[in-house]
Amino acid sequence: MNSESDSPTETLGDRLWGTVVAVQANFYQVRLSRQEGQMPFSPTFPPTLLCTRRSRLKKIGQKVMVGDRVAVEPDWNGERGAISEVRPRRSQIDRPPIANVDSILLMFALADPPLEPLQLSRFLVKAELTGLTVGLCLNKTDLVSPEQCQDWRDRLQTWGYDPIFISLQDNEDAVKLRDFFDDRITVVAGPSGVGKSSLIRHFIPDANPRVGKVSGKLGRGRHTTRHVELFQLPTGGLLADTPGFNQPELDCTxxxxxxxxxxxxxxxxxxxxxxxxxxxxxxxxxxxxxxxxxxxxxxxxxxxxxxxxxxxxxxxxxxxxxxxxxxxxxxxxxxxxLETKKYRRVSRRRRHQDLQDLYREIEEGEID
Ligand SMILES: Nc1nc2c(ncn2[C@@H]2O[C@H](COP(=O)(O)OP(=O)(O)OP(=O)(O)O)[C@@H](O)[C@H]2O)c(=O)[nH]1
Ligand SMILES: [Mg+2]
Ligand SMILES: [Zn+2]
Missing domain, CATH: 1.10.40 (Ribonucleotide Reductase Protein R1; domain 1)
Structure with missing residues (x-):
């Protein structure tokens, strides 16, 4: 694994391909795929490029979201770009809104907060329902005995899981997760306080995943709740942090x-x-x-x-x-x-509305 193998080389005419890693109002941060013969951090094509969306895409109603694979045409001497095409999505999750997610890493702590089997099961079921690859990481091994770790390992194996045990206090430990993250988009999810943001900070010290300050106006977590960003791992793969929540709704049949x-x-x-x-x-x-x-x-x-x-x-x-x-x-x-209504249309419209709210908040400076 090395930084040059992070994404396949793709070009089509003058266009470059890349992955949208953040959306800010009408601007998109696109991490470009490396081109043949080009250094990964070439000054002409920086690894991420601030892009707009071609008006043709706006006209056909093509939305661009974090995780999208997009074609980019360089603009303004290569300093900016314009997204001209969006590849069909392999997958899409709504909370947080990210396209092309490959895996979910569920993170729990062995202690502080305590590991509760019912809560863990709820998260596991919720993750399994997405149909994506599910990994389980148990953090904070430093707070429990090796025997307690072994007990959990044995117990979870009977559930059908083989968790990765780490302590972020141990600098070497998180390496155990690298293969899981390799060359894919992974969403890190789990309850509050288990170490999700610490994990991302561990791999990408300058990533600075935003930790919630409560926004005065709306009285809810600023950044943590709504802001979505993909962080590039030096060894390949993109990670998304999520805000911790304690009781996921299962809403399934x-x-x-x-x-x-x-x-x-x-x-x-x-x-x-x-x-x-x-x-x-x-x-x-x-x-x-x-x-x-x-x-x-x-x-x-x-x-x-x-x-x-x-x-x-x-x-x-x-x-x-x-x-x-x-x-x-x-x-x-x-x-x-007299007329029957199609319920799916309502929910899609509502989803769309959520994004519209997000954009409006970004534009109003609620989220940056
Ligand atoms: N003892 C110990 N503490 C840890 C470890 N990993 C993280 N912590 C601490 O756990 C606390 C919570 O960590 P965060 O990374 O903010 O947790 P989070 O999962 O992002 O929490 P939310 O953002 O609220 O969902 C912090 O004080 C960390 O320093 C670990 O391996 N061992
Ligand atoms: Mg966090
Ligand atoms: Zn039966």
């Missing part, structure tokens, strides 16, 4: 939930349940139910998934058949609705 447990996947590979639509609860002759540690967590999450499915069904039925009508007395009543 029961069928999706089953697939998010390695223990269930493994049991279904070995045998099948009597009913093809088995939820692995009370059904007879279930191949999944049994004495495995996280079965009770599965049942707990299943209840949530079923409740969510019921809420969605009720809402769909109500909204499909009825439309709200204001009565003369000012009360709202429902009356049959």
């Amino acid at each position: 029961p069928a999706e939930l089953m697939q998010a447990f390695p223990e269930i996947r493994q049991r279904l590979e070995m045998g099948s349940c009597e009913f093809s639509d088995c939820l692995h609860g009370e059904e007879p002759n279930c191949a999944v139910r049994g004495d495995w540690e996280r079965y009770e967590y599965y049942l707990l999450f299943l209840e949530e998934a079923i409740a969510l499915a019921e809420r969605n069904r009720d809402r769909t039925e109500t909204e499909a058949n009825l439309k709200p009508k204001d009565t003369r007395s000012g009360e709202q009543q429902y009356e049959p609705k």
